[in-house]
Amino acid sequence: MLVRGSLLQVDVVRGGIFRLALLTRNGTKRVYDDSFKPYFYYAGVEAPRGFKSERVKKLVAGKERELFKVYCRKPGDVPASAELLRNKAECFEYDIPFQRRYLVDKGITPCDGIEVETEERNGRQFVKAIKRVEGEPFAPKTLAFDIETYNERGISEPTRDPCLMIGYADEEGTGLLEQGPRGFKTEKEMLEAFAALLREKRVDLLCTYNGDEFDLPYLKERAVRTGAVMRLGRDKAPVHVKRLGIRNRAGVGGRTHFDVYDAVYFLNYIGAIRLERMRLEDVYRELLGGKKVEIKKEEIWKLWKAGDSHVGEYCKVDALACFQLAKRVMPQEIELSRITGSQLFDSTRATAGQHVEALLTRKAFEYGELLPNKPSHSQTAARSQNPIEGAFVKVPDAGVYENIAVFDFRSLYPSIIVTHNVDPTTLNCSCCEDAFVSPKGHRFCKKKPGLIPRVLGEVLETRFKIKAEEKKAVGAKKEELHARQWALKIIANSFYGYTVYPRSRWYSRECGESVTAWARHYIQDAIRQAEEYGFKVLYGDTDSVFLTFKSGEEGKVKAFKEKVNETLPGNMELELEDLYPRGIFVSKKQGEKGAKKKYALINAEGKIKIRGFELVRRDWSPVARHTQRRILEILLKKGDVEEAVKLVRDKIAELKEGKVPLTELAIITSLRKKADSYAIKSPELGAVLEARKAGEKVDEEAPIEYVITTSGKTVSEKARLLSRAKDYDADYYVQNQVLPAVLKILGALGLSEDDLLTKGRQKGLGDW
Incomplete structure (x- = not known):
């Protein structure tokens, strides 16, 4: 039988057999593959005794070597067998997850098209042949859900407090399962009904918001406590929860769990979106303009007991918000999965460096190269103790400037890596007399391309091509191309960071310091040429140059760009980002040079670009951020200092009059370690300890939102969780939040704290 579709998921069942879930035009199909055997590579002189093996040739550190490909009976035997043989000779690729090994070797990609020829055995379809194909849509049946729990004692405890209701949303609308007078008689019946709902709707993609940490682990525990047969996957296994680092990962067999929180957090972390808070209601409002039902979380149990139907509406809207946010971020996540070859479950929880490693793993196999082994703990520690010199920064003088041209080197670090063939395997080669020589004196081969520049070059070339196509495309095609070029940009910009990450397989100090040295060279050379051209260079940082020009010199600005590009090698290019009529550069302290990456610009269309101010940081209160933002807007758009003051x-x-809502005063941060391991009490720790003393359970790994109140002597004693705050310390917010935030800007205009607290004369922009 021939089956065509897109690959949703690959997992391993008993006996090391692969189970593939395919989305076909006739529904989701499952096929099995028992032909693939786990293996690793052994560099001994003789074949290892007691193992089935075959001699192969592979590239190791760029040089061809003969090794033994050693087969094992079960996936779990691979690391143990390699550990046994490592006493005799070096072993390679013994720590690659079995599912990834299968996907790489078979050349198939999650979320992409595949064609499978199968044969029936014991009522199951087994793979005879498999290949990647084009043209198969990836359209999983998607459902999002949210739960509400009994919380009379503050934070709900799954071993004690029942799940009250489960709201869900999909393409057909929203729905609600609840226990009580309007629903099921017992929690057990409700949980089993939810599992039946997923089977009935044949859900492929199960979406939550922070479901790794809360919803799925909570439901799993409640199923145990109530004796419910709650199988949320397509198999008989319960929800699988595994701790990795500081977060859980919760999976359901045969379906992909997509935690929207993880995706949004990653996008916010890399700067693709800018969010002050990560709560569902805040993300829903900022990204989609959505609004939730207004209910105080701590009163849910009361409202439920009183039979208030608003709780159900609240739960359904949360599920709808999650569903719509999933649709918003899903295209980019699908493209990351396709490009790196990682399963959607893994790619949505991966760091930027893990995306790079996944792509390099796939490409290394394609080019016949073996992966370098992961570093030992001692190697990682040694690398961490030896940081690399960073980028060049020309610090600006604080003040207000007009007619600013901003230039950026297009993908500077990636372009340097590709242009100069920077790779651990090309370093100090013996075949080139005329090598690429970095400002640090390291030599890189000109004849043989390294894996990293080769793969990165393909990524850049593909992205630039797609960006050109995107400009001409319309509708759904344009959205698809945008998602793909965006994913390629994330990966391209992560290559350098991965090569200098101490835990990286491809770490190279020589490569890293060569890239930054070349970057300093090119930015300084651009500054030199700008000054020779008659421009005043205001600011330079990493890959950007800011210069001021006179009115009417726009043509001269563009001519300067062309001149610089004539001197650049390879695919390096200086781009003109925009021309800005006005900009503000602030100081660290009054009288000092301007701070690195702390400026605000406004272009001819009135669009404001802000970098480095408190308004994009979570550890300042909204009142400080919002006031600072309004000050910037007034100065950039109107130039009116008096209005700003x-x-x-x-x-x-x-x-001071107590009119500011507590939500505008809440500071959001998080504990970096366990509460009982701190030697000094910080405000956030003080808020957590005070709440615990009052009998509340506080999740240490969740964001801590606190207010400085009037109760106590020190700031830490005055800190209260937002939910427990009754008032606020006005003097604290004036002296430690609002004034420091606005003086970052107004101080550049010569204004002091006294000027803002009294009615003295202000300087105007003309004074600058």
Whole structure:
């Protein structure tokens, strides 16, 4: 039988047999493959005794070598067997997850098309042949859900507190399963009904918001406590929860669990989106303009007991928000999965460096290269103790400037790596007299391309081609191309960081310091040429140059760009980002040089670009961020210093009169270690300890949102969780939040704290 479709998931069942879930035009099909055997490589002189093996040739560190490909009976035997043989000779690729090994060797990609020829055995379809194909859509049946739990004692405890309801949303709309007068008689019946719902709707993609940490582990425990037969997957296994690092990973067999929180967190971390808070309601509002039902979380148990139907609406809207957010971020996540070859479950939880390693793993197999082994603990520690010199920065003088041209080197670090063939295997080669020589004196081969520049070059070339196609495309095709070029950009920009990451397989200090040295060379050379061209260079940092020009010199600015590009090698290119009529560069402290990456610009269309200010940091209160933002807007758009000062004075008056809502004063941060391991009590720790003393259970790994109140002597004693705060310390917010935030800007105009607290004369922009 021939089956065509897109690959949803690959997992391993009993006996080391692979189970593949395919999305076909006739529904989701499962096929099995028992032909693939686990293996690793052994570099001994003789074949290892007691193992089935065959002699092969592979590239090791760029040089061809003969090794033995050693086969094992079960996946779990691979690391143990390699450990046994490593006493005799070096072993390779013994720590690659079995599912990834299968996907790489078979040349198939998750979320992409495959064609499988099968034969029937014992009522199951087994793979005879498999290959990747084009043109198969990836359209999983998607459902998002959210749960509400009994929380009379503060934070719900799954061993004690029941799940009250499960809201869900899919393409057909929203629904609600609940226990109580309007629903099921018992929690057990409700949980089993949810499992039946997933089977009935044949869900492929199960979406949650922070379901790794809360929803799925909670439901798993409640199923145990109630005796419910709650099989959320396509098999008989319960929800699988595994701890990796500081977070859980929760999976369901035969379906892919997509935790939207992980995807949004990653996008926010890399700067693709900018969010102050990661709560569902905040993300829903900022990304989609959505609004949740207004209910105080701590009162859910009361409302449920009173039979208030608003709790059910609240739960359904949460599920709908999760579903719509999943649709918003899913295209980019699918493309990351396709490009790196990682399963969607893994890629949505991966770091940028893990995406790079996944892609290099796939390409290394394609080019016949063996992966370098992971570093030992001692190697990692040694690498961490020896940091690499960073980028060049020309610090600006603080102040307000007009007519600013901003230039960026297009993909500077990736372009340097590709242009100069920077790779551990090309370093100090013996075949080139005329090698690429970095400013640090390291030599890189000009004849044989290294794996990293080869793969990165393909990524860049593909991205630039797709960007050109995107400009001409419309509708769904344009959205698809945008998602793919965006995913390629993330991966391209992560290569350098991965090569200098101490735990990287492809770590190379020589490569890393050569890239940054070349970057410093090119940025400094661009600055030199700008000054020779008659421009004043205001600021330079890593891959950007800011210069000021006179009105009417726009043509000269563009001519300068062309001149620089004539001197650049390979695919390196200087681009003109934009021309800005006005910009503000602030100081660290009054009188110092301007701070690195702390500026605000406005272009001809009125769009404001902000970098480095408190408004993009979570550890400042909203009142500080929002006031600072308004100050920037007034100065950039109107140039009216008096209006900016009046705004600050009005906000200070509001604070002192107690008119600012507590939500505007909440500071969000997190504990970096266990609460009982701190030697010094910080405000966030003080808030957690105070809540615990009052009998509340506080999740140490969740974001801590606190307010500085009037109760206590020190700041740490005054800190209260937002849910427990009754008032606020106005003086603290004036002196430690609002004034420091706005003086970062107004201090550049010569204004002091006294100027803002009194009604003295202000300087205008003309004074600069």
